[in-house]
Amino acid sequence: MHIVTIEEMRELEAQAERQHGLTSPILMQHAGSSAADIFMAQLLPHHSINDLEVLFLIGPGNNGGDGMVMAEHLVKAGALVSYYAWKQHKLTVRGQDIDERHTSEELESVLQSADYVVDALLGTGTSRPLSDDMRALLERVKREGEQRPELRIVAIDLPSGVNADTGEVDPGTLKADMTITLACPKLGFFFFPAREYIGELHVGSIGLPTDLESHLQTEMLNQGFCRSYIPHRPLNSNKGTFGKVMLFCGSAAYPGSAYLAGSASGRVGAGLITLAVTEKTLPIYASSLHEATFAILPEGPTSELNRGKTHERTQALSDHLPGYRALLMGPGLGQSSETRETILQVLEYLRSEPTEKRPHLVIDADGLNNLSALEHWWTFLPEGTIITPHPGEMSRLCKGQKVSGGSIDRLALAREKAQEWQVTLVLKGACTIIAHPDGRVRLNWKANAALATAGTGDVLAGVVTGFLAQGLAPFDAASLAVYIHSSAGERVSAELGNAGLLASDLLPHLPRVMRDIKHNAYRPGSDITERYEGK
Numbered sequence: 249m250h251i252v253t254i255e256e257m258r259e260l261e262a263q264a265e266r267q268h269g270l271t272s273p274i275l276m277q278h279a280g281s282s283a284a285d286i287f288m289a290q291l292l293p294h295h296s297i298n299d300l301e302v303l304f305l306i307g308p309g310n311n312g313g314d315g316m317v318m319a320e321h322l323v324k325a326g327a328l329v330s331y332y333a334w335k336q337h338k339l340t341v342r343g344q345d346i347d348e349r350h351t352s353e354e355l356e357s358v359l360q361s362a363d364y365v366v367d368a369l370l371g372t373g374t375s376r377p378l379s380d381d382m383r384a385l386l387e388r389v390k391r392e393g394e395q396r397p398e399l400r401i402v403a404i405d406l407p408s409g410v411n412a413d414t415g416e417v418d419p420g421t422l423k424a425d426m427t428i429t430l431a432c433p434k435l436g437f438f439f440f441p442a443r444e445y446i447g448e449l450h451v452g453s454i455g456l457p458t459d460l461e462s463h464l465q466t467e468m469l470n471q472g473f474c475r476s477y478i479p480h481r482p483l484n485s486n487k488g489t490f491g492k493v494m495l496f497c498g499s500a501a502y503p504g505s506a507y508l509a510g511s512a513s514g515r516v517g518a519g520l521i522t523l524a525v526t527e528k529t530l531p532i533y534a535s536s537l538h539e540a541t542f543a544i545l546p547e548g549p550t551s552e553l554n555r556g557k558t559h560e561r562t563q564a565l566s567d568h569l570p571g572y573r574a575l576l577m578g579p580g581l582g583q584s585s586e587t588r589e590t591i592l593q594v595l596e597y598l599r600s601e602p603t604e605k606r607p608h609l610v611i612d613a614d615g616l617n618n619l620s621a622l623e624h625w626w627t628f629l630p631e632g633t634i635i636t637p638h639p640g641e642m643s644r645l646c647k648g649q650k651v652s653g654g655s656i657d658r659l660a661l662a663r664e665k666a667q668e669w670q671v672t673l674v675l676k677g678a679c680t681i682i683a684h685p686d687g688r689v690r691l692n693w694k695a696n697a698a699l700a701t702a703g704t705g706d707v708l709a710g711v712v713t714g715f716l717a718q719g720l721a722p723f724d725a726a727s728l729a730v731y732i733h734s735s736a737g738e739r740v741s742a743e744l745g746n747a748g749l750l751a752s753d754l755l756p757h758l759p760r761v762m763r764d765i766k767h768n769a770y771r772p773g774s775d776i777t778e779r780y781e782g783k
């Protein structure tokens with residue numbers, strides 16, 4: 249599903265009219281009807297539409313128009329609908345216009361008995377900060393919601409006051425429990441602070457022919473996408489069918505990362521996991537990851553005098569690599585000069601091999617930290633490399649440039665750097681960004697504070713590597729991995745809440761999420777990520 253800026257949305261609407269005769273009123277009929285359908289589909293089973301009290305806040309533009317169409321549909325379905333036209337200060341309660349002199353007290357009374365308030369004040373046409381009286385109206389609804397937590401807020405297209413391009417939010421904006429956005433999710437939703445105001449995200453249809461969207465470069469990860477990329481498992485298969493993964497990760501001080509990454513690769517279906525270890529670290533892994541095989545490397549050099557040992561290590565590792573489809577390098581390796589030397593030698597080996605004969609490469613964590621110490625580090629990478637930095641690692645890769653945790657700046661940065669460095673870039677964070685070297689970008693809607701804990705990055709790196717081993721192209725392997733990983737996180741949080749998750753908790757959920765997505769049985773906790781195209 250594509251994600252749009254305000255300008256792109258306007259262009260889509262203009263094209264719909266030019267090429268297909270879909271005028272604004274026609275689109276609005278679709279929008280309001282689709283929003284009503286989604287709203288009714290989401291009512292809890294004990295909430296019948298009959299006698300449900302819904303107050304619509306109607307703005308002066310097309311967003312208000314969408315609200316009016318939606319309201320008509322709810323009236324027909326049996327809801328008790330009132331609407332307040334903000335600009336005209338006009339209140340209509342269940343079909344009756346209220347005398348201007350009684351508007352305030354009647355509005356107060358309608359609000360106090362409402363089950364739902366629908367925010368159809370402003371959409372993508374917001375051109376200035378919210379006016380004081382609009383803020384006062386929204387503030388009143390907010391206070392009512394604080395007193396009556398059962399009151400639900402539904403935003404049409406976006407919560408009024410959210411900047412759909414940047415994710416900035418007006419101080420008067422009301423947090424929605426559910427946003428029914430129209431045609432396409434808006435770019436600003438994926439960044440903070442807006443992300444916190446959207447609630448459950450649903451995407452309604454305005455009847456645009458999908459071919460109009462084909463030029464758009466930003467996509468949202470969703471189930472439909474993932475279903476089409478989950479590797480097929482033919483009956484007539486063996487472990488070679490699903491690819492071999494080599495992990496050059498972990499050290500005596502950081503053994504957990506190789507365990508987590510290796511297990512994750514296996515849990516998403518890779519055929520064989522091999523850990524590159526030394527005699528010293530072998531016992532740690534042999535006792536924790538029984539299914540893995542091992543490539544035993546010589547210990548690294550202990551001083552400048554026996555530096556030649558680095559070459560021996562690299563040689564031992566590269567001797568093992570033929571036949572492996574994916575290599576993960578970095579997590580837990582540490583940052584000694586010897587490790588850096590080995591990493592560079594492995595990169596040199598990979599660059600010297602024809603693409604079809606060498607494993608695809610994922611670099612994470614200390615792999616990136618070691619590289620970032622070098623000038624023009626990206627020139628050492630083989631073609632098709634995936635890198636998976638968190639904001640701190642990204643900042644080091646960009647030579648200290650500040651990388652924000654969740655603001656819109658990080659999108660432009662990810663896009664620019666994936667092109668400059670010619671890598672598939674997974675910039676982790678709440679709403680992870682996956683950028684292709686050709687300028688395309690995919691964004692993950694799922695943001696989960698429970699995943700902000702040690703080791704979850706190792707699991708993600710292992711999942712990416714596991715999908716690469718199964719033959720997915722780098723951009724698709726990375727995208728699928730981000731979605732599956734965050735969905736597993738969503739499942740764990742459904743049970744544990746948003747704190748206390750351990751990275752290893754994710755592992756058994758990875759195959760379950762894949763199974764359910766494949767069979768269309770996965771129910772995300774916080775959104776319906778397919779566009780609703782009507783019944």
Ligand SMILES: NC(=O)C1=CN([C@@H]2O[C@H](COP(=O)(O)OP(=O)(O)OC[C@H]3O[C@@H](n4cnc5c(N)ncnc54)[C@H](OP(=O)(O)O)[C@@H]3O)[C@@H](O)[C@H]2O)[C@@H](O)CC1
Nearest residue numbers: 272275279309310311370371372373374375376377378405
């Ligand atoms: N076009 C289409 O075909 C389709 C559009 N669709 C729907 O329309 C929405 C976009 O519609 P839109 O462009 O009419 O803008 P919208 O957000 O309703 O508001 C504009 C009005 O608000 C006013 N205003 C602005 N800022 C203000 C402020 N701070 N405080 C107070 N007032 C403010 C502004 O006034 P002005 O700046 O002109 O003085 C103008 O009167 C979009 O989000 C979607 O819901 C879809 O259903 C599909 C078809």
Ligand SMILES: [K+]
Nearest residue numbers: 367370406408
């Ligand atoms: K709105």
